[in-house]
Amino acid sequence: xxxxxxxxxxxxxxxxxxxxxxxxxxxxxxxxxxxxxxxxxxxxxxxxxxxxxxxxxxxxxxxxxxxxxxxxxxxxxxxxxxxxxxxxxxxxxxxxxxxxxxxxxxxxxxxxxxxxxxxxxxxxxxxxxxxxxxxxxxxxxxxxxxxxxxxxxxxxxxxxxxxxxxxxxxxxxxxxxxxxxxxxxxxxxxxxxxxxxxxxxxxxxxxxxxx
Numbered sequence: 350x351x352x353x354x355x356x357x358x359x360x361x362x363x364x365x366x367x368x369x370x371x372x373x374x375x376x377x378x379x380x381x382x383x384x385x386x387x388x389x390x391x392x393x394x395x396x397x398x399x400x401x402x403x404x405x406x407x408x409x410x411x412x413x414x415x416x417x418x419x420x421x422x423x424x425x426x427x428x429x430x431x432x433x434x435x436x437x438x439x440x441x442x443x444x445x446x447x448x449x450x451x452x453x454x455x456x457x458x459x460x461x462x463x464x465x466x467x468x469x470x471x472x473x474x475x476x477x478x479x480x481x482x483x484x485x486x487x488x489x490x491x492x493x494x495x496x497x498x499x500x501x502x503x504x505x506x507x508x509x510x511x512x513x514x515x516x517x518x519x520x521x522x523x524x525x526x527x528x529x530x531x532x533x534x535x536x537x538x539x540x541x542x543x544x545x546x547x548x549x550x551x552x553x554x555x556x557x558x559x560x
Contacts, residue, residue, distance in 0.1 A: 351423065353397035357390055359422035360400065360408070366422075367412050368559035378407040413507055413555060436469065436495065438462040441480040441517060464493060469556060471497035477509060484519050487535040488558060494519065498553040507535070507555040512548050519555065 364374035364385075371385035383389060384404055392398050409419055464476045479492040487507075488494070494509070502508045508522045510532065520532035520542065530549050532542040 353390075353399060355423050356400060356405075357385075359419060360385055360405075362422045363408065363412060363414060363419065367557045374408055374412070375404075378404070378411040380404055380407060410505070412557060435463045436466050436474055436476045438464045438476045438478060438493070440478050464559075466495055466559075469495060469497065471499040471556075473498050474556070479519070482536070483539055484535045488519065493559040495556045495558070496553045497556050498551065500554045500556070502552055502554045508532075509553045509555060510544075511550045511552075512544065513550050514548075518542070522552075525552075 360374070361371060364371045367374065367377075369377065372382045375384040376382050385400070390398055405419070408414070409416065466476065474495060474497045477494045477496050479488045479490060479494065481490055496509050502522050502525065504522055504524065506522050507519060509517065509519050510530065511517050518532070520534060522530075523533050523541075524531035526546075528546055530542075530544045530546060530552065532544070534541050
């Protein structure tokens with residue numbers, strides 16, 4: 350049986366893994382910033398107050414976290430969690446140039462800037478620094494995205510896409526078929542995109558963001 354403390358601890362761990370406070374996690378999910386405050390976890394009478402399933406669903410969607418991943422946070426005891434690791438940090442300008450990635454979307458070469466992150470299992474993962482305002486309000490200039498080229502993207506994931514012409518964009522994946530890639534813009538001022546598969550050089554899943 351799930352315990353009240355386990356659910357709240359899992360929310361705290363999810364926020365920590367994304368480089369956020371519980372308040373920051375709530376804001377990213379479109380919730381009131383006080384939703385996950387310590388004071389909201391019990392009633393005035395001292396009885397346990399559970400987070401709503403709607404609020405949990407929203408934070409999972411906002412952080413691209415699967416239910417299985419959240420369950421692992423619920424069930425884990427937090428002991429012996431891996432130390433942060435170092436990933437190459439690539440700017441958007443570099444990502445759009447030739448010679449920085451191979452055909453699979455893996456960064457090549459050496460001499461990158463680096464950033465420390467929580468453990469990522471993809472050996473080809475890297476960090477991508479957002480530039481400009483085309484992804485607001487979801488991502489802002491200077492945000493750091495951790496990208497996993499080895500992980501198969503799923504519908505609803507936020508993904509980094511590079512076209513054969515060298516255009517790099519971050520969108521929400523609406524549909525991926527043998528013939529087309531359908532993408533939703535994160536910024537309502539920018540159009541959604543529909544690309545033929547032969548127009549796409551590679552597509553990689555966004556694991557988390559540090560804001």
